[in-house]
Amino acid sequence: MDAIDRSLVALLQGNARLSYAELARQVGLSAPAVHERVGKLESSGVIRAYRAEVEPESIGLGVTALISIVEDSGGDTDDVLEAFRRMPEIESCYFMAGVESFLLKARVGTIAELEQLIVRLNRTPGVASTRTGIALSTKWENRPQTIEPPTA
Amino acid sequence: MDAIDRSLVALLQGNARLSYAELARQVGLSAPAVHERVGKLESSGVIRAYRAEVEPESIGLGVTALISIVEDSGGDTDDVLEAFRRMPEIESCYFMAGVESFLLKARVGTIAELEQLIVRLNRTPGVASTRTGIALSTKWENRPQTIEPPTA
DNA sequence: CACAGTCCGTGGACGCCATCGACCGGAGCC
DNA sequence: GGCTCCGGTCGATGGCGTCCACGGACTGTG
Numbered sequence: 001m002d003a004i005d006r007s008l009v010a011l012l013q014g015n016a017r018l019s020y021a022e023l024a025r026q027v028g029l030s031a032p033a034v035h036e037r038v039g040k041l042e043s044s045g046v047i048r049a050y051r052a053e054v055e056p057e058s059i060g061l062g063v064t065a066l067i068s069i070v071e072d073s074g075g076d077t078d079d080v081l082e083a084f085r086r087m088p089e090i091e092s093c094y095f096m097a098g099v100e101s102f103l104l105k106a107r108v109g110t111i112a113e114l115e116q117l118i119v120r121l122n123r124t125p126g127v128a129s130t131r132t133g134i135a136l137s138t139k140w141e142n143r144p145q146t147i148e149p150p151t152a
Numbered sequence: 153m154d155a156i157d158r159s160l161v162a163l164l165q166g167n168a169r170l171s172y173a174e175l176a177r178q179v180g181l182s183a184p185a186v187h188e189r190v191g192k193l194e195s196s197g198v199i200r201a202y203r204a205e206v207e208p209e210s211i212g213l214g215v216t217a218l219i220s221i222v223e224d225s226g227g228d229t230d231d232v233l234e235a236f237r238r239m240p241e242i243e244s245c246y247f248m249a250g251v252e253s254f255l256l257k258a259r260v261g262t263i264a265e266l267e268q269l270i271v272r273l274n275r276t277p278g279v280a281s282t283r284t285g286i287a288l289s290t291k292w293e294n295r296p297q298t299i300e301p302p303t304a
Numbered sequence: 305c306a307c308a309g310t311c312c313g314t315g316g317a318c319g320c321c322a323t324c325g326a327c328c329g330g331a332g333c334c
Numbered sequence: 335g336g337c338t339c340c341g342g343t344c345g346a347t348g349g350c351g352t353c354c355a356c357g358g359a360c361t362g363t364g
Contacts, residue, residue: 001210009211012204016168019351021321030343035323037341046210051203051296052164058153058198059161059299064246066255081291088298093291094216103218103285107297133255135246139233142294143243144203145259147211173350185313187352 001046004029006147008037009046013144016050053142061107064135065114067121068100075126077101083124089117100131153198156181158299160189161198165296168202205294213259216287217266219273220252227278229253235276241269252283 004027011018011026020038024031041047056062071080077095084090084104092105104121108114114132121130156179163170163178172190176183193199208214223232229247236242236256244257256273260266266284273282 006211009204009206013206014203016202016204019321020323031321032323032344033342044210045207047204048207049205050168051166051205051294052161052168052199053201053203054161054165054296055197055200058196059158059297061297066246066248085292088295091295091297092293094218094287094293095289095291096218097286097288100285103287109300133252134249135255136249137247139245139247140237141244142203143240144206145211145213145240145243148261171350172352182314183350184315184352184354188312 003149005037005041005046006149008034009041010144010147012038012047012050056107056138060109063108063111063114064138065106065108065117066133066135067104067106067118068096068131068133069102069104069121070099070128070130071101072126072128077126080124080126083126087117087120089113155301157189157193157198158301160186161193162296162299164190164199164202208259208290212261215260215263215266216290217258217260217269218285218287219256219258219270220248220283220285221254221256221273221279222251222281222283223253224278224280229278232276232278235278239269239272241265 007027008023011023018026020031020035023038024034027034029037038047056064069080071077080102081093084093084102087106089106089108090104091107094103095101096103106114106117108117114134118130118132121127159179160175163175170178172183172187175190176186179186181189190199208216221232223229232254233245236245236254239258241258241260242256243259246255247253248255258266258269260269266286270282270284273279
């Protein structure tokens with residue numbers, strides 16, 4: 001992970017569809033060299049995936065909610081996680097410090113669907129209680145951060 | 153936005169670097185047709201961007217926090233937002249229903265940096281108070297949802 | 305019914321790109 | 335010095351992106 005790798009990552013964070021030739025021009029290497037570097041970044045796990053970022057409303061997901069979960073003292077955390085994973089509405093899942101073990105970000109089409117999701121969550125074994133906040137609007141999301149050199 | 157557009161969006165959500173030729177094979181059209189459709193999806197705002205998804209730890213961002221903000225009754229919401237936008241650590245910003253007007257997702261390198269961020273937030277005009285939860289681990293994030301036909 | 309216009313696709317052409325293999329130069333190490 | 339390894343350049347070739355001309359289905363109109 002030298003300076004060139006960092007700029008490659010930054011460039012691909014900004015536009016994942018840049019060609020290797022274009023990346024090569026930007027960082028001042030040849031295309032095959034860039035190809036190999038990017039391949040290593042992928043296989044070492046630095047680059048996890050390339051995703052198109054889609055406007056949620058246009059695919060029928062107008063409602064965003066953030067749901068905190070308090071775990072049942074009896075339940076198994078892995079089972080709870082597995083249950084969450086099976087709910088496709090849950091886009092993100094964080095395991096949190098504090099009384100509320102999980103924070104979920106969910107997206108659904110309507111408030112009615114959100115209600116159904118919350119009911120399903122509360123019925124899930126291992127879930128003691130939920131607390132839901134509704135996002136009225138998403139100001140921005142997943143803004144890429146500028147990459148800093150390793151503690152330089 | 154017909155069925156073909158939906159599968160194009162789904163394919164690009166899964167892998168934004170698919171070639172037009174490959175997309176064309178998957179949806180059963182010619183490459184120029186796919187090129188035009190994707191172009192329209194981009195310019196109509198359905199596809200906002202193509203991003204490489206990067207493992208945060210590998211770029212020195214090991215600490216994830218979710219911060220709720222209570223707004224000062226005197227402050228202007230737009231000014232607060234503008235201040236948040238200038239803090240690159242804040243990856244996502246939701247405007248919420250409820251007492252806590254904003255929910256921020258922030259990523260920093262160390263707890264010390266998180267402390268500094270919270271101090272800066274509390275000093276921001278228009279911010280009455282903050283409440284911070286620390287994510288011990290990210291189970292998953294921004295999982296793409298399967299796209300449903302428009303209320304069919 | 306014929307007609308023109310529009311939309312959305314196909315097929316062909318051409319230049320650029322991805323990708324492979326051969327080669328090469330510097331660093332580290334006997 | 336001479337070996338090896340790593341990581342780069344260069345050159346070739348097949349596939350891809352992209353432009354353009356063309357064509358069929360649908361639609362509204364004289």
